[in-house]
Amino acid sequence: MIIKSEDTSPKDLYKLMIGMVVPRPIAWVSTVGEDGTNNLAPYSFFNAISGDPPVICFAPSRKPAGDNKKDTLRNLESSGVFVVNIVSEHLAEAMNQSAADVPPEVDEFALAGVSVEPATMIQAPMVKEALAKMECRVRQIIPLGDRPTSGILVLGDVLCFHFAEGLVDNFKVDPSMLNAVGRMGGTSYCDTRHRFDLTRPGGNTKL
Template identity: 35%
Template sequence: MVIDPEPLDARSTYKLLIGSVVPRPIAWVSTQSADGVRNLAPISFFTVVGRKPPRVSLTMQPRSDGKTLKDTFVNIRDTGQFVANMATFPQATHVHRSAIEYPSDVDEFDVLGLEAAPSEVVRPPRVREAPIALECEVFQIFSSPDGLGNIVWGNVVRFYIRDDLYLPSGRIDTAALAPIGRLAAEYSVTDNAFVPPLPSETLAARHGRRMARLDSHEDSFSPIDTSTWSPSGSVLEP
């Protein structure tokens, strides 16, 4: 099927995008408002855009009402700082629940019972249980003409790497991380690795195989087909 996006509305094209660009890494972003209120939210439009200086990108849509800016973006815009914590399998439930649209004066660390650890050079704390955290300062913000879609480029000013993950060669032991990523509206855990070429029998054994579900849902299930899904990426129900 060939689809022309021009006649589609934003909701429809968003479904196609998030189902096509997979898996997406999740930045579990901690910020702090100008008034000192801590915030924590997952952002799955997240990637690397530079290496010297190290630089990452966050793309944020408005809240589910389609017009209110997310607290994460407002805090970054107002303070110029954020921390991108790595989202891993042991914290998957907390990552998901931190996407609930809490009021702006609510501290997600407190609500979710998460322990914060002080950052080295930025004001927002990191998530203590996160194995990796990137302390960032804003380099540039790009906004759509309506001001609702926003891209933040941040320079990484400090890396936090848990001691057991930092190898003598200077690389990270990625096989020990179990990072989670976004598919469409679901999550996936990275629990295997390979370097091509692979034996033909290995490729044949996996040909056409569906992903294994770790929950109790049917193979055809997707949160997109439920009334609680929002193209904002927010969780509408706890």
């Protein structure tokens, strides 16, 4: 079966994308608005894309109404900084609560029932309960279209990493302790508890 993108509705294209590209990591992005309101929202169009410089990307989609911009994007444009908090399994429900479509003046930390910890290098809030987080500065914002559901790619330089005590040994993150969750299609998620190793042909390399 072949499905051509040009013959497919935006709604169905979205369903294909989120059902096929799985599992997706989740960036739980915290920002601050111009009025000082703390904002928190999950983004699973997210990945790490460069080691040196350390760069991550995520993509808020355009909304159908108003100025089309999600609060996270508007805050990035005004502040230029953000934090990516990693969602461990015990934070999955709080992460889901923070995805509610609420007005910008609503503090989504309070909505999700998590605590604010100030970042150290930037003016942005972090999720205190998260075991791993990255303080980031916006490198580039690249709009990929101007229709509802068009993505707006955000590239961010990672300025520093935060890890809970015992989570990192010799720069190696303990995946069992991090216990991150991933997003599947629709409302489904997966855990990262069932893993297996493969040795690369020619031996394991660093990249």
